[in-house]
Amino acid sequence: MTRDLSSESGRSEENSGPSDVPERRQSGTTCSSRSRLGRRAFLAGTGLVVGTAGARWLWRHTEGFQSADVTVLKAQSYDARLEVLLREGLDELGIDARWARGKSILLKPNLVVPAKESPHANTHPAIICAVAELFRRWDAREVFVAEGPAYYRDSRLVLDESGVTSMLERAGLEYVDLNHDDVFSAENRLGFTGISHFYLPRALRRADLVVSLAKMKTHHWAGLTLSMKNLFGVVPGICYGWPKSVLHAAGIAKSVLDLTATIRPALGIIDGIVGMEGDGPIMGTPKRANLLVMGTNLPAVDATAARLMGFDPQRIPYLRAASGRLGPICSRHIRQCGEPLQGLVRRFELLDHPTMRVFRDA
């Protein structure tokens, strides 16, 4: 099976939101058409319009009747208690050893830069290790770490200089470079971007479960980068480039949704102990939030994290587009487990630039 990658990228703007998602035209009538159609047809047509509009309103208001659980935990540092915290957090979601037993689990952290100068840019090695150890205790058949950094083709350098390599060696964990893996073609399950198929790394076929281990960061194009945007690192750079230009050209928000729908991660965990604010995802400054956020529905996880960062999820284009399609983002449809959000919100500042006002008023 062959795919012409270059012909399939959409032409949407970056940060596009649902405004450019094609909507079905409403049926409508005019006075002249009313006289032609007759009273009954007019009433039927009006009813259809009202019904359609009402259904649309209802769908949006209920987010497609979707709901999800998200756990928020306080975590003061990257110390040994992380595994216990994670176990408690997953327990709140009804996830226990049965979830992992016998499974091959791919842990997908966010590793973007050799982190000597900026450890707050990457998912902390202690988080990766704690998650891996927990799943191993739960008798997972295998746990391996996989990432495809978007700005560094030399992923080994990123791992070495961010302390991940030494952690992997101590823990006996395998690392798979998703940028240079063998590839297979998978149908785009959602299709917002107009890309019909994605090339995905072979490692996804090996894994029964994919866990997005994201970092809590602002992002100068997308507003925020959390568990869903983290999935950009799954698609191989040999197919999409460094950075992954095709996805940017197709629209970041749309690409985030399409990849989430296609890859279907089973769990999202966000490292918000020390995140990044300002000029994320790479050049920002550390922001301590002392939080872990986790859940099985990634839009709900990201929406909760957005609130904790002082954002309205409706102002983040990819979250607004995900609402009712991939999951709920409204707080009334998200059951908050663990710590209540009140008192935990830490305002993450955005880059000081006029283009950021789309994500939050100054």
Add this chain to the structure above:
Amino acid sequence: MTTWIDSARDALVRQRANEPGWGYRVDGRAFVEPTSLASLALLASARDPVSERLAREAADWLAEIQRQDGALGLAAGIPTPCWGTPYAILLWAALGDYQTQRREAAEWLLGVAAKTHPPDATGVISHDTSIAGWPWVENTHSWLEPTAMAVLALRREGHECHPRVREGIRLICDRSVRSGAWNFGNRAVFGSTAPPQAAPTGMALLALAATDVEAGLIEGGCRYLRNALRRMRTPRSLAWGLMGLDAWRERPPEADTWLAKSVAAAGPSGSAPADLAQLMLAASGQTLGLLGVDAFRRSSVR
């Protein structure tokens, strides 16, 4: 006495995929880039019958999967993207043969250009977005590595003076950060300068070999690499960084030691084919000749 290069050659020969090429993974199928690099590495390490045979078999395979328009995709059955085309040209040229394949590939490269935009008046993107280099994926923006490799391959094919090559050189110069080093191709975004990286800097210096670009740019790139490579032992960064320094006769005296340590860190059988190939290329005194850089120097002297 067996050197690491001998062991690496043996490992590379064993790692050949089911097709007459090499993959990104030891157990993976053949892809254009690692196949070209591995073949070049075998030729660079020893121009013996084994190297010639394996390199020619790889070159024949590349010729088989070459598209009708002259481009090469990633692998058999993956016709796009085509950023690997320059690597195939370099292998074919190193074998001194495959004239038709080289000509058609070069014509395709000359005919393709990355997407451009008017220069960013807002200043968010600091590089000149109107210069057309080469993209990773067709119909997308230019980036450093595909542009540098395209320039290198096209210069190898004698297109030094072609407007596309001159434009590619202009793009490489425009994308430098802090007067001389390079990264994936972003100078600065929203006023923040992206950090330089060793492999793209090395590729840029290779592509610019024996050109008359601003001397400060070259000096800055070499200075960055001389400092950065002291601590880097990952194959990709170390190898391309050293090849870039070689292109400007700036090879550090410790280079061979660094290369040996890089191999030792993974062990020859534990390294992926592309990693071994890159290290072998950086170790060999024949590489610049195979890539055409020696010829660039000779023509620039004249």
